Amino acid sequence: MTKLIKSLSEWQIIRREIDETIGFVPTMGNLHAGHISLLKRSIRENQQTVLSLFVNPTQFDNPNDFSNYPKTLAADMNIAEKLGVNWILIPEAEEMYPDNYHYHVVETALSHELCGRFRPGHFEGMLTIVLKWLLLVRPVQAYFGEKDFQQLSLVREMVRAFFLEVKIVGCETIRDVNGLALSSRNSRLTADAYQQALQFPKWLQSSLSVHEIRQKLEQLDFVVEYIEEYEGRRYGAVWIEGVRLIDNLKVPLNRLLLHDDT
Numbered sequence: 001m002t003k004l005i006k007s008l009s010e011w012q013i014i015r016r017e018i019d020e021t022i023g024f025v026p027t028m029g030n031l032h033a034g035h036i037s038l039l040k041r042s043i044r045e046n047q048q049t050v051l052s053l054f055v056n057p058t059q060f061d062n063p064n065d066f067s068n069y070p071k072t073l074a075a076d077m078n079i080a081e082k083l084g085v086n087w088i089l090i091p092e093a094e095e096m097y098p099d100n101y102h103y104h105v106v107e108t109a110l111s112h113e114l115c116g117r118f119r120p121g122h123f124e125g126m127l128t129i130v131l132k133w134l135l136l137v138r139p140v141q142a143y144f145g146e147k148d149f150q151q152l153s154l155v156r157e158m159v160r161a162f163f164l165e166v167k168i169v170g171c172e173t174i175r176d177v178n179g180l181a182l183s184s185r186n187s188r189l190t191a192d193a194y195q196q197a198l199q200f201p202k203w204l205q206s207s208l209s210v211h212e213i214r215q216k217l218e219q220l221d222f223v224v225e226y227i228e229e230y231e232g233r234r235y236g237a238v239w240i241e242g243v244r245l246i247d248n249l250k251v252p253l254n255r256l257l258l259h260d261d262t
């Protein structure tokens, strides 16, 4: 049976009594097949699985995005129960930030690249909440999606930097039948915007150069934040009707061999 815990102080008491290995999946809720793949893997690989559902205010650089973030607690609990998740943690922001966010994790290199150039403070908020969660849950393994590859890399590096005793497991990006990476924000796309959104992964995966991909997407009416290649991966972020989409993939081998388009 899945147990729902709202209070972190209650969780800390419970945690002291757990001797079994814990796998941890931190999320902001509104669960979809991407989250479910992380949860299934954790359940397979650990004796107990902890799921957090917490829309972390400090990682939103846009107040509208925060207030419009989809919240579907009943449906999320149902999914977690069916999968066999042991614990769901849903704290209030006040309890999570007893310091009023006066203490942050600051990373000074990768967090300024890619999404970091467009979302000031986002990665500080993300790293801070992940550190808090890792200390609260004390998992043996924690699961993160490659959909947010920059986030995954930053978390890995933070774990290394602070000697945290947890294995960070990266899980492949889950896409819908049309190739769009699943994201809670996709539910905000109108039917027309969804059709347009499908062009984003299609062109990102093409053998064009990053400049050509940008041009192509702009012709298709996307507002392009960036299309860039960084350490063997190609990353992109675009806006469509007020919804921000991100995606990334390994640079196709033929492009690595052929080119230099930077």
Ligand code: AMP
Pocket (backbone or CB within 6 Å): 026, 027, 028, 029, 033, 034, 035, 037, 038, 143, 144, 145, 146, 147, 148, 171, 172, 173, 174, 175, 181, 182, 183, 184
């Ligand atoms: P979020 O709730 O969006 O913060 O995501 C929680 C976790 O699920 C993060 O580690 C994400 O990278 C991961 N995730 C989100 N969407 C996907 C996806 N389409 N495929 C794989 N993992 C995902």
